[in-house]
Amino acid sequence: MQQKGRRSRAAVPALAGNARMARQAERRGAILAAALEEFAASGFAATRLDDVARRAGVAKGTIYLYFNDKEHLFQELVRAELSPIVGAVATPQMAQLPPQAIAEIIADIFVREIFGTRRKDVIRLVITEGARFPKLAEFYYHEVIERVMTALRPILTRAVERGELPNDALARFPQLLVAPALVALVWNSMFDRFAPLDVRDLMRAHLDLLFGERTSSGKSARNSPRNSL
Amino acid sequence: MQQKGRRSRAAVPALAGNARMARQAERRGAILAAALEEFAASGFAATRLDDVARRAGVAKGTIYLYFNDKEHLFQELVRAELSPIVGAVATPQMAQLPPQAIAEIIADIFVREIFGTRRKDVIRLVITEGARFPKLAEFYYHEVIERVMTALRPILTRAVERGELPNDALARFPQLLVAPALVALVWNSMFDRFAPLDVRDLMRAHLDLLFGERTSSGKSARNSPRNSL
Amino acid sequence: MQQKGRRSRAAVPALAGNARMARQAERRGAILAAALEEFAASGFAATRLDDVARRAGVAKGTIYLYFNDKEHLFQELVRAELSPIVGAVATPQMAQLPPQAIAEIIADIFVREIFGTRRKDVIRLVITEGARFPKLAEFYYHEVIERVMTALRPILTRAVERGELPNDALARFPQLLVAPALVALVWNSMFDRFAPLDVRDLMRAHLDLLFGERTSSGKSARNSPRNSL
Amino acid sequence: MQQKGRRSRAAVPALAGNARMARQAERRGAILAAALEEFAASGFAATRLDDVARRAGVAKGTIYLYFNDKEHLFQELVRAELSPIVGAVATPQMAQLPPQAIAEIIADIFVREIFGTRRKDVIRLVITEGARFPKLAEFYYHEVIERVMTALRPILTRAVERGELPNDALARFPQLLVAPALVALVWNSMFDRFAPLDVRDLMRAHLDLLFGERTSSGKSARNSPRNSL
DNA sequence: TATGAATGAGGATTCATTCAT
DNA sequence: GATGAATGAATCCTCATTCAT
Numbered sequence: 001m002q003q004k005g006r007r008s009r010a011a012v013p014a015l016a017g018n019a020r021m022a023r024q025a026e027r028r029g030a031i032l033a034a035a036l037e038e039f040a041a042s043g044f045a046a047t048r049l050d051d052v053a054r055r056a057g058v059a060k061g062t063i064y065l066y067f068n069d070k071e072h073l074f075q076e077l078v079r080a081e082l083s084p085i086v087g088a089v090a091t092p093q094m095a096q097l098p099p100q101a102i103a104e105i106i107a108d109i110f111v112r113e114i115f116g117t118r119r120k121d122v123i124r125l126v127i128t129e130g131a132r133f134p135k136l137a138e139f140y141y142h143e144v145i146e147r148v149m150t151a152l153r154p155i156l157t158r159a160v161e162r163g164e165l166p167n168d169a170l171a172r173f174p175q176l177l178v179a180p181a182l183v184a185l186v187w188n189s190m191f192d193r194f195a196p197l198d199v200r201d202l203m204r205a206h207l208d209l210l211f212g213e214r215t216s217s218g219k220s221a222r223n224s225p226r227n228s229l
Numbered sequence: 230m231q232q233k234g235r236r237s238r239a240a241v242p243a244l245a246g247n248a249r250m251a252r253q254a255e256r257r258g259a260i261l262a263a264a265l266e267e268f269a270a271s272g273f274a275a276t277r278l279d280d281v282a283r284r285a286g287v288a289k290g291t292i293y294l295y296f297n298d299k300e301h302l303f304q305e306l307v308r309a310e311l312s313p314i315v316g317a318v319a320t321p322q323m324a325q326l327p328p329q330a331i332a333e334i335i336a337d338i339f340v341r342e343i344f345g346t347r348r349k350d351v352i353r354l355v356i357t358e359g360a361r362f363p364k365l366a367e368f369y370y371h372e373v374i375e376r377v378m379t380a381l382r383p384i385l386t387r388a389v390e391r392g393e394l395p396n397d398a399l400a401r402f403p404q405l406l407v408a409p410a411l412v413a414l415v416w417n418s419m420f421d422r423f424a425p426l427d428v429r430d431l432m433r434a435h436l437d438l439l440f441g442e443r444t445s446s447g448k449s450a451r452n453s454p455r456n457s458l
Numbered sequence: 459m460q461q462k463g464r465r466s467r468a469a470v471p472a473l474a475g476n477a478r479m480a481r482q483a484e485r486r487g488a489i490l491a492a493a494l495e496e497f498a499a500s501g502f503a504a505t506r507l508d509d510v511a512r513r514a515g516v517a518k519g520t521i522y523l524y525f526n527d528k529e530h531l532f533q534e535l536v537r538a539e540l541s542p543i544v545g546a547v548a549t550p551q552m553a554q555l556p557p558q559a560i561a562e563i564i565a566d567i568f569v570r571e572i573f574g575t576r577r578k579d580v581i582r583l584v585i586t587e588g589a590r591f592p593k594l595a596e597f598y599y600h601e602v603i604e605r606v607m608t609a610l611r612p613i614l615t616r617a618v619e620r621g622e623l624p625n626d627a628l629a630r631f632p633q634l635l636v637a638p639a640l641v642a643l644v645w646n647s648m649f650d651r652f653a654p655l656d657v658r659d660l661m662r663a664h665l666d667l668l669f670g671e672r673t674s675s676g677k678s679a680r681n682s683p684r685n686s687l
Numbered sequence: 688m689q690q691k692g693r694r695s696r697a698a699v700p701a702l703a704g705n706a707r708m709a710r711q712a713e714r715r716g717a718i719l720a721a722a723l724e725e726f727a728a729s730g731f732a733a734t735r736l737d738d739v740a741r742r743a744g745v746a747k748g749t750i751y752l753y754f755n756d757k758e759h760l761f762q763e764l765v766r767a768e769l770s771p772i773v774g775a776v777a778t779p780q781m782a783q784l785p786p787q788a789i790a791e792i793i794a795d796i797f798v799r800e801i802f803g804t805r806r807k808d809v810i811r812l813v814i815t816e817g818a819r820f821p822k823l824a825e826f827y828y829h830e831v832i833e834r835v836m837t838a839l840r841p842i843l844t845r846a847v848e849r850g851e852l853p854n855d856a857l858a859r860f861p862q863l864l865v866a867p868a869l870v871a872l873v874w875n876s877m878f879d880r881f882a883p884l885d886v887r888d889l890m891r892a893h894l895d896l897l898f899g900e901r902t903s904s905g906k907s908a909r910n911s912p913r914n915s916l
Numbered sequence: 917t918a919t920g921a922a923t924g925a926g927g928a929t930t931c932a933t934t935c936a937t
Numbered sequence: 938g939a940t941g942a943a944t945g946a947a948t949c950c951t952c953a954t955t956c957a958t
Contacts, residue, residue, distance in 0.1 A: 020937085020942085027942095043361055045274030048927065059944045061930080070928070128357040130419040132272055137419040145420060166441065169434035175416065175426075176435055179408035182415065187404065190359040190366040191374060197404075205398035206405055210438065212395065249917090277952065288919040290955080299953065478921085478958085485921095501819055503732030506948065517923045522950070586815040588877040590730055595877040603878060624899065627892035633874065633884075634893055637866035644869065645862065648817040648824040649832060655862075663856035664863055667897065670853065707938090735931065746940040748934080757932065 028066050030056040035077050040121035044074055044129050074129075075136055081122040082144060085113060094151065099159040099170070100211040102152070103177055107203040110181045115188075115199050124185055149174050170210070180206040257295050259285040264306050269350035273303055273358045303358070304365055310351040311373060314342060323380065328388040328399070329440040331381070332406055336432040339410045344417075344428050353414055378403050399439070409435040486524050488514040493535050498579035502532055502587050532587075533594055539580040540602060543571060552609065557617040557628070558669040560610070561635055565661040568639045573646075573657050582643055607632050628668070638664040715753050717743040722764050727808035731761055731816050761816070762823055768809040769831060772800060781838065786846040786857070787898040789839070790864055794890040797868045802875075802886050811872055836861050857897070867893040 034056035038047045049070055053060045067073040094102055114120055130137040156171040170176055184199045191197070263285035267276045278299060282289040296302040323331055343349055359366040385400040399405055413428045420426070492514035496505045507528055511518045525531040552560055572578055588595040614629040628634055642657045649655070721743035725734045736757060740747040754760040781789055801807055817824040843858040857863055871886045878884070 024942085043272070043274060043358075045272060046361070049929090050927075060928090061945065062943055064929070065942065124360075126419075127415055128360070129272075130415075131353075131357070132275070138423070141420050141423045146423075167437050169438040173409075173431050173434045175412050175431070176409055176438060179412045179435075180402075180405055182411050183404050183408045186356055186359075186411065190355075191370050194367070194370045194375075202402050202404070205402045206408075208396050209398040209405060253917095278954090279952070282920095289921095289953090290919055291917085293954070294917070482921085501730070501732060501816075503730060504819070507950085508948075518949090519924065519951080520922055523921065528949070582818075584877075585873055586818070587730075588873075589811075589815070590733070596881070599878050599881045604881075625895050627896040631867075631889050631892045633870050633889070634867055634896060637870045637893075638860075638863055640869050640873065641862050641866045644814055644817075648813075649828050652825070652828045652833075660860050660862070663860045664866075666854050667856040667863060711938095736933085737931070740941095747932090747942095748940055749938085751933070752938070 027056075027058060027062070031058065031063055031066055031073070032077050032080055035073050036081070036118055036121055039074060039077065039125055040118075044070075044125075044132070049073075071133075074125075075133070075139070078122055078126060078136060079139065079143075081119055082126075082140070085109075085119060085144075091151075095155055099156060099164055100207070102155060103207055103210060106177060107181075107207060110178070110184075111200055111203060114181075115184060120185060120188075124189055127182075127185065148178075152177065177210075253295075256285075256287060256291070260287060260292055260295055260302070261306050261309055264302055265310070265347060265350060268303060268306065268354055269347075273299075273354075273361070278302075300362075303354075304362070304368070307351055307355060307365055308368060308372075310348055311355075311369070314338075314348065314373075324384055328385060328393055329436070331384060332436055332439060335406060336410075336436060339407070340429055340432060343410075344413060349414060349417075353418055356411075356414065377407075381406065406439075485514075485516060485520070489516065489521055489524055489531070490535050490538055493531050494539070494576060494579060497532060497535065497583055498576075502528075502583075502590070507531075529591075532583075533591070533597070536580055536584060536594060537597060537601075539577055540584075540598070543567075543577060543602075549609075553613055555613075557614060557622055558665070560613060561665055561668060564635060565639075565665060568636070568642075569658055569661060572639075573642065578643060578646075582647055585640075585643065606636075610635065635668075711753075714743075714745060714749070718745060718750055718753055718760070719764050719767055722760055723768070723805060723808060726761060726764065726812055727805075731757075731812075731819070736760075758820075761812075762820070762826070765809055765813060765823055766826060766830075768806055769813075769827070772796075772806060772831075782842055784842075786843060786851055787894070789842060790894055790897060793864060794868075794894060797865070797871075798887055798890060801868075802871060807872060807875075811876055814869075814872065835865075839864065864897075 031052065034052045034054075035047075037055060038052045041047075047070075049063055050060055052073075053063055056063075063073065067076060094105065097105070114123060126136060126140050130140065152174040153171065156165065156174060157168075159165045160168045160171045165171070180202055184197060184202055187197045188199070260281065263281045263283075264276075266284060267281050270276075276299075278292055279289055281302075282292055285292075292302065296305060323334065326334070343352060355365060355369050359369065381403040382400065385394065385403060386397075388394045389397045389400045394400070409431055413426060413431055416426045417428070489510065492510045493505075495513060496510045499505075505528075507521055508518055510531075511521055514521075521531065525534060552563065555563070572581060584594060584598050588598065610632040611629065614623065614632060615626075617623045618626045618629045623629070638660055642655060642660055645655045646657070718739065721739045721741075722734075724742060725739050728734075734757075736750055737747055739760075740750055743750075750760065754763060781792065784792070801810060813823065813827050817827065839861040840858065843852065843861060844855075846852045847855045847858045852858070867889055871884060871889055874884045875886070
């Protein structure tokens with residue numbers, strides 16, 4: 001009935017020395033890494049904290065020293081993994097480049113910084129669990145989507161005005177620039193065993209589609225000086 | 230997911246009369262419809278058969294008369310909803326049309342037959358749960374993806390050969406044709422409350438991007454005789 | 459994060475037949491009886507529903523078919539046991555009797571209906587857990603205390619006016635009439651092994667104290683025609 | 688309650704200097720004070736040593752330097768708080784006074800030394816947890832109950848012989864002398880919010896009941912020279 | 917067939933106690 | 938002595954599945 005107001009556990013325990021601090025960060029990291037693996041493999045609901053603890057090499061109770069509960073663990077996981085990357089896409093220098101160069105940079109970042117790392121799994125988790133975690137969707141929208149969109153739109157709009165783009169489709173829907181990345185993420189987790197998809201090639205083809213390249217045909221394109229994907 | 234020794238039960242109870250048969254189909258349908266709502270709202274793991282039963286207006290045990298277990302219910306659900314649509318995309322007549330017309334038809338089908346119906350939720354479920362349900366992914370791959378790809382690839386390849394397409398990107402990666410549809414599905418379930426996305430416009434812009442349309446700007450495009458989306 | 463509104467479980471499952479109904483009542487009763495024993499023996503916090511289930515001869519989950527949770531089980535237990543007795547003390551007929559007769563009746567009820575039954579444990583539970591269960595205290599106050607007080611006060615006040623009582627102490631504090639009952643309950647659960655206390659004698663002595671009886675000395679008093687305790 | 692093999696630890700850590708000794712006593716006191724507050728608020732089982740430590744301003748582990756475990760802490764708490772008071776009631780001088788004076792002194796002690804202090808909470812804890820802590824009940828019985836009874840009985844018996852009391856009820860059941868105090872303790876913790884109870888008035892009324900006072904009526908009685916409660 | 921009460925394995929969370937620093 | 942991070946046993950509660958009616 002009446003509960004003593006459960007004081008929210010410190011997200012990070014108070015530290016004393018410095019070795020302590022390092023140890024703490026290490027443990028927290030281990031838990032997050034283990035959680036990522038488990039959540040990615042089983043989804044939020046089906047993941048057992050028992051397994052996370054085992055994989056992280058800590059006791060079940062230890063998780064609760066670092067995270068309030070399963071849900072907080074999940075959300076912090078997404079935050080921790082995604083926060084760093086946000087800045088990369090939205091650098092002011094990009095504004096100076098032609099749209100094609102920007103598209104190539106974005107594709108490159110996706111391939112190397114997301115698809116090539118465990119961030120791939122984090123974003124997949126956002127996609128698969130986002131609808132059930134409004135806060136997560138909100139965080140992702142404001143921290144990632146909105147920022148990227150805000151950075152891209154004026155650049156693309158200007159490109160349209162300068163005649164660097166055939167029409168305003170991209171300026172109105174910057175999402176179209178990254179749609180193939182989404183396809184890659186989903187395909188990779190579901191259909192790769194039936195028909196492996198080379199993300200690099202997919203992204204390159206996407207760029208060809210948007211920015212002309214009249215030739216291309218798989219391997220040969222790799223020699224093209226145009227992109228370094 | 231993990232199955233214990235479960236003796237397989239008849240998927241459909243034995244029938245006698247004809248009214249009985251109708252009643253059976255009706256019940257089965259009610260359960261599937263209820264299941265779709267619940268699974269779509271909560272995901273596979275978090276959905277309670279109790280809720281499905283209540284929504285379907287049957288007793289919990291009745292579900293087990295029509296489906297072996299929760300997992301079978303889920304998979305049959307996807308099968309039942311998606312089987313009908315598969316044929317539509319892969320009609321032989323389409324082979325005769327120019328790629329732009331085909332793309333428009335596909336976009337149109339997506340907007341009207343998927344996004345405008347509860348199939349939207351089914352496909353979303355495939356996306357969010359597919360990685361955890363190999364059988365589901367397999368079914369979806371063979372029944373939907375593969376068929377569509379098989380139908381599209383030769384058409385697009387021929388179009389490339391005829392010079393109707395600027396390069397072979399689409400022929401190599403027909404996925405690029407439907408990538409925006411995936412974006413729409415995901416966006417709609419997660420970010421619509423922050424920034425609603427008009428699927429029709431998105432698909433139209435996508436077509437503009439692929440097939441030229443040098444002008445366009447939202448509403449005005451709607452009068453364009455090109456597409457009927 | 460977001461929880462599907464947990465619909466409160468039916469306190470009593472819907473019934474169909476009549477044997478069902480009987481069976482239900484029986485089970486519910488068995489659980490309540492088992493719960494009383496366990497709660498009485500260990501207190502609310504230290505009681506395990508596992509033990510309650512075992513003692514009641516049902517599965518753990520079954521408890522939740524009849525009660526929302528541990529707390530509801532506890533409260534319903536008190537309600538179920540106490541509700542019947544309330545009426546007994548506050549009968550209108552009592553208003554006609556002289557205060558001494560009333561006191562004797564109350565003492566008698568206490569000895570036979572409470573102390574001699576498992577209601578003794580229920581009231582003890584109210585005493586030991588009441589402070590931690592405001593709702594329980596409230597229920598007990600309104601259903602028992604208040605009713606008894608409301609019934610007694612006017613009677614005692616009138617008795618004072620009629621000169622049947624030496625002063626208004628009892629009228630102002632009817633609690634003094636039942637104080638020894640409280641002593642008996644507490645003593646019985648804690649000190650009986652050191653010095654057993656005969657409740658009957660205690661109550662009789664209490665009455666002697668209040669209403670004169672100039673002699674008395676344990677056993678002999680039992681022959682007194684005055685009370686039938 | 689149930690103990691596992693626990694090697695008994697020094698109840699008080701070894702001391703060296705004198706400041707150290709003071710510091711120790713201070714800490715021990717702080718822990719006991721904190722424990723009292725927490726136990727009083729939540730009961731034994733629901734109290735967390737974490738909260739006790741926080742309130743005492745020490746680390747959780749520190750509690751274990753001063754007390755073997757939660758149970759010992761609880762018992763020492765009761766001991767520490769009650770030991771001082773025991774002597775007060777059982778002074779030899781009292782033997783000379785008339786029963787009414789003694790009753791008044793006892794009532795006075797209760798109101799001022801128990802009800803007006805945190806000892807109220809300690810006794811309440813004995814009442815609510817005693818049944819679950821045989822050792823505690825035993826301690827309380829021997830250190831408090833028995834002593835008081837031993838001191839009172841001969842006095843009351845003599846008073847009966849001298850005809851200072853109308854009958855031997857009180858001599859046989861000295862508990863009747865303190866029953867209202869128990870009522871006050873219980874009422875205060877459970878029903879005060881519904882109907883506040885003035886302990887002083889209650890005790891006074893009780894004395895009136897026992898020793899005659901033919902008039903009285905609330906406030907006015909306070910001017911009565913008879914008692915100084 | 918249909919029901920829904922009953923089951924019990926499963927999993928999140930808590931907290932007394934330990935022990936390395 | 939003190940600390941507080943770590944442990945893991947303990948326990949509440951859920952829900953897929955079964956089965957007597």
